[in-house]
Amino acid sequence: MIQLPPLSISRNELAEVRLVTAAREWLEKEDTKRAKGIHASGLLDPRLEYWQEILPRPLTERQTMLFLCGRILHHFVITSVEPNTHPEQSDSGSHEELGILFSPDLIKDTHPIELKTNRSFYPPREEKLQDELSFYLEQLCIYLILTNTLTGELWVLYTNLRDEANRTWPEIRCFSVELTQVQFEALEQQIVATRDLLLKAKAEKDHRGLELCRKWRCGDQCAWWRECSPEGRWPTTDKRRWSA
Numbered sequence: 001m002i003q004l005p006p007l008s009i010s011r012n013e014l015a016e017v018r019l020v021t022a023a024r025e026w027l028e029k030e031d032t033k034r035a036k037g038i039h040a041s042g043l044l045d046p047r048l049e050y051w052q053e054i055l056p057r058p059l060t061e062r063q064t065m066l067f068l069c070g071r072i073l074h075h076f077v078i079t080s081v082e083p084n085t086h087p088e089q090s091d092s093g094s095h096e097e098l099g100i101l102f103s104p105d106l107i108k109d110t111h112p113i114e115l116k117t118n119r120s121f122y123p124p125r126e127e128k129l130q131d132e133l134s135f136y137l138e139q140l141c142i143y144l145i146l147t148n149t150l151t152g153e154l155w156v157l158y159t160n161l162r163d164e165a166n167r168t169w170p171e172i173r174c175f176s177v178e179l180t181q182v183q184f185e186a187l188e189q190q191i192v193a194t195r196d197l198l199l200k201a202k203a204e205k206d207h208r209g210l211e212l213c214r215k216w217r218c219g220d221q222c223a224w225w226r227e228c229s230p231e232g233r234w235p236t237t238d239k240r241r242w243s244a
């Protein structure tokens with residue numbers, strides 16, 4: 001071990017600001033390459049998708065760092081299974097079906113694979129997989145409909161899983177997901193109906209016909225909290241008192 005003398009160490013906040021600014025600029029530049037239209041991810045919480053298009057706002061520092069880490073991890077995982085991936089690629093490229101743009105992380109033999117990163121200390125419980133993975137599963141199911149297939153995979157890279165000795169390390173968990181034909185058809189109807197509501201809201205510049213976003217995304221941390229004034233929630237920031 002090297003015996004260090006007492007060092008002069010100080011936090012360099014200017015360097016931090018420069019790094020976050022550079023990351024934000026890179027992410028926003030990437031976002032300008034995104035085709036205009038209805039995106040699959042926008043169907044998850046259509047009000048957010050509405051505001052992102054109607055009243056775009058810069059990414060917060062938190063969003064910038066979360067998106068940056070997600071992009072980097074996606075790129076490395078995807079490159080490990082698809083060695084010919086382009087250096088800036090973090091998904092399978094852009095596709096369109098039912099008037100909806102979508103970019104699954106990978107498509108293998110016509111089946112979509114969605115990769116997520118998660119900072120939880122604990123893996124999802126076997127008996128509660130659907131509840132605990134629901135946000136990810138919604139997105140994968142949209143991809144199943146748009147790629148016209150009944151089966152796909154969800155890969156979750158847990159960056160911080162804790163073991164019995166209280167140590168944390170990254171672990172990947174892969175899940176196979178299957179729909180019945182009846183489930184497929186019901187989901188397809190929901191997706192088309194949500195697409196139409198979103199198109200109408202954008203055309204009429206009126207968000208009120210769109211359902212409220214899930215609670216964990218809503219509140220004063222949402223960049224459009226004031227303009228959206230979600231019914232049954234606004235202006236109360238205490239989520240326990242929300243009626244919707």
Ligand code: SF4
Binds near residue numbers: 047
């Ligand atoms: S305020 Fe809530 S409901 Fe409105 S866009 Fe933001 S997250 Fe969605």
